[in-house]
Amino acid sequence: MVIRRLGPDDVDYPAGLCDLEASPRVHLMGTTATGPGVAVVGTRRCTGYGLGLGRAFGAAIAEAGWSTISGLARGIDAAAHHGCLAAGGHAAAVLGSGVDVCYPVENRSLYDQILASGGAILSEYPPGTPPDKWRFPERNRIIAAMAAAVVVVEAAERGGALITARLAAEIGRPVFVVPGDVDRVASVGCNRLIKDGAHPVLGAEDLVSELELVIGPRRAAAPNGRHIPETGCDIETLAITWGLTLAETLVEVGRLELEGVVGRVGDMIVPR
Amino acid sequence: MYAAITSVTLVGGEARPVEVQVHVGRQQEVFRLSGLGDTAVREAKDRVRAAIASTGIQFPNRTVTVNLAPADLPKAGTDFDLPIAIGVLAASGEIPGPRPAVSVGELALDGSVRAGYSSLGAAVLSARRRIPCLVASDVAPRAAVVPGSVVYGVASLAEAVDLLRYDDRAPVRAEPPASQTTVPDLADVEGQPLARRALEVAAAGGHHLLLYGPPGGGKTMLARRLPGILPPLGDEEAVEVALIHSAAGLRRDPEPVRPFRSPHHTASRAALVGGGSGVPVPGEVSLAHRGVLFLDELAEFPRANLDSLRQPLEDGYVTVARRGSTVRFPSRFHLVAATNPCPCGYDGDHRRPCVCRPSVVARFRQRVSGPLLDRMDLVVKVGRVEKLSLGELVGESSTTVAARVMEAVRFGAESDGGRIGGEARRVLLDALDKGLVTARGAVRLAGLARTIANLARVERIGEEHLAEAMALRGVW
Structure with missing residues (x-):
């Protein structure tokens, strides 16, 4: 290069x-x-x-x-x-x-x-x-x-x-x-x-x-439908922030993982 | 003059009959013993001689030859004392035509009978051959737990002689041992809803589990609670497990609580998979048969020792070859491993910085990967307890969870298993296409989803079961 x-x-x-x-x-x-x-x-x-x-x-x-x-x-x-x-x-x-x-x-x-x-x-x-x-x-x-x-x-x-x-x-x-x-x-x-x-x-x-x-002003934000913070978040915390039970959260997270929308860094779920 | 008395030895955790053959000849006084016994067996001569004398019977001052048949099978321990003594008395005419029985026990010099490690084996043989067995009286009630066995407890050689002379006496009644092992309760674990769920799924499907997290997070605490939520052992299984323990020289009653073994990482390979000199002795993988093998500090185990777990994991048994004999011990265990995420333990912690160099962390993690990691269906972080607000699962007791696990296992056994729903299949194939899971990963994912569906008591694996499996699967 x-x-x-x-x-x-x-x-x-x-x-x-x-x-x-x-x-x-x-x-x-x-x-x-x-x-x-x-x-x-x-x-x-x-x-x-x-x-x-x-x-x-x-x-x-x-x-x-x-x-x-x-x-x-x-x-x-x-x-x-x-x-x-x-x-x-x-x-x-x-x-x-x-x-x-x-x-x-x-x-x-x-x-x-x-x-x-x-x-x-x-x-x-x-x-x-x-x-x-x-x-x-x-x-x-x-x-x-x-x-x-x-x-x-x-x-x-x-x-x-x-x-x-x-x-x-x-x-x-x-x-x-x-x-x-x-x-x-x-x-x-x-x-x-x-x-x-x-x-x-x-x-x-x-x-x-x-x-x-x-x-000066930021660029207009692109619409962002993900509800997982950019910082990444562990499953138990997600359950609390989403107001779901652990079982429901596991299913939701698994769905997102299977779609390839989120990934893992250690125990953290991160958008990708 | 000749007599043959039935006794028993343990080979690979199985009861094998041993015929104690005694010949009393006319030559000068000699006491010979053959049949590949170890030192303890050979020393039986002195104990038998003294015990017979203490019972008030004259030890024959002629040639006594004892053979333990099959003579090419290595034998160990002190349990042949009693059958040898009985054989000597029968061959010398003291007990004319003794009734057939399996006898085991160590003789004290005063003629009293002490328990060795073959009592349970004798009971098993008693049931198989439909003849009574004689064992030391203090272990008799527990040996009688073996279904179909007829057990007599004898406190001394004199009692044994009386019994074999057709003195009528009722056999002891089985007294299923009051479980000595107290299993810790899940209710003691605060928080950790994710790890709890993983433990439940692991229990319901027999999935191997890796727990990782900072020191003091409760990894060991959780692992120790797995036996408490597993379905209890059936009678025959309990006997099988206790027999394996006997073969290792450990006393375990045939009780329903599943074994929990946690070998230290410094344990030798022989201690893990079995070994011993002469007579093969079962290792931790077999002592954990039908129970839980817990490897704490997984990364500290030498790689070669972990590799040696592959055969038992894959085949459900382990083959121990020793000079003279090759023996197969069962080793169908539930593997739970725990490890720190890095040498200092705080990699990925939210409050405390990790002080390890990244290359050190990478090497540490590498040590945990490999063939063993491949078998871990569930990988779960056990963090320090910070969030108790997830009240839903907090404080559930082992009894409650065990009931659900039991239901799931029963449901799984009754349904024909397998069937994956159309929607779930589509999602899984898509994920395969996208490269999110490997082919092998997909198979394991489906297995995990099957268990989750069993817990929900649903025949068809739904998309939600697959999703939960994906989320629980975890990554290392």
Whole structure:
């Protein structure tokens, strides 16, 4: 696949990067988004709850017609990319290695899907650059600058997501954060950000309405007849939300599975 | 002078007659014993000699030769003491023409009779040959549970001698053992409606079940409650199961509660499928025959040991070959396995992050897959209890569920089974076309749907039964 090197003068150059000092040149595989993008970031060591939200946010942003930007890392990053792709949106992944080096390897199929769906893989570094740890914080400033806003789903006390959030705030990008239990390891960083002045966000719908104030109105929503949340949901919870007995729920879920409308991620029923 | 006394040994969990042949010759005093006995059998000589002396009878000071026929069948244990002693007394003229009987029991040096492990086998042989049997008096009532058997309990060699001299005495009455095993009740399980349903379906259709989830979620608790909702063992089945336990040197009364075996993951292959030196001994798969084999921490079991479960799972029996003999033990068990989703146990948990590296999780999951996973019709997550609001099924007791399971099993046995409704067939074929299920998966799905239809007491598998099967089937 073609790798292009883009500078500020190129039409495809992500406009947001002009806000960075010295507007870094970036390497691109695939195609950049035509519209604005939103970064969804978070810890690699996330909970199932975080994964679900990452997915839901990715999907909601895609359905609103915006690009979803993240770092292809395991955990929240991957969930956001997956959610975005599932909703048919434009996914952009900014790597800390060369664009032709997929890291971590277990996200290879995600990497391929992003390219196949017309998304973008970007990196500041020349092709072939290995994924060295020290490049990741630097990479985060590209994510922050490319995005019109940054959403932090889950973040522990330290970590890349917090760096992205801080860099974003420095160049004037709004930062949205999912609040969590005060004693939950994977939410300590998030809660601290809120205390420091970031906007708490209360779910996918809330996120999109907040983003509309920053970016502009969303694309008109396509009618969606599914009654399974994008985050995925286990059967017992579905029974409660649908107000059905467990037996009825099992039959309903089985029907949807047999039609191929929903699939499984572990014990979670997810739309597909 | 010669006598032949009937006794019994257990081969592959079956009662095999053994003829204890005793010859008393005229030469100098010697006591010989042949017939492939183990050390315990060979030591019978000393016990028999002392017991006879303690009974106040002179042990013949001539050549005594004992053979346990068939002489090429390996034998073990102390149960041949009593028949050998009786044989010696009969051959030396102390008991002229003893009445035919099957006798088993270990002799103490004072002449009293203690129970070995063949009492039940003796009762089975008694019923088969229509002759009475003599067993230690403390186990006699329970041996008499075997239908058609005539059981006499004897406390000492002297009593046995009296009895065989045609002293009339009524045989003991069967006393079906009051079940010693208390099975834990499903009512103790809070929440977990999905796992409960899966357990019920598993019970009704004999489907193997995989439970996974974080530590402390209740996987073991649920598995232990499966025997309590399975239909009780019939009399003959109960005897069969107890006999297999006897062959392993374990005491189990012929009681209706199905066995529950949970071997530790460090158990050897021989302990799992059977082994032993000389006389083959049944393993866990056979001890779990007609009951539940529970493998906790499935991923910790060595792969080779799990592979060795394939024959018993597929054929319902296991063949143990040992020097001298090859024996087949039945092993029709209900498999329940439990595992964490990953080494730390929290992969996919909604509240707590998993700290395992993805490659480690992948390897861990790989260990659980393979031939065994292929046989798990039901794969269910047992999460930590958070949602008690699904009140419908909470707190149902084992008795209630067992009644439904029993009905379903009965319904399944009476209906001709199989038939899949037109609508269900169409849905299944569509799913096959779309590649949502494999051909093999479809067959298993239909089997699961059949059980669900049985629970609903419906002859034809409907689309709703198939749908529920699909939802319960789960994926690992």
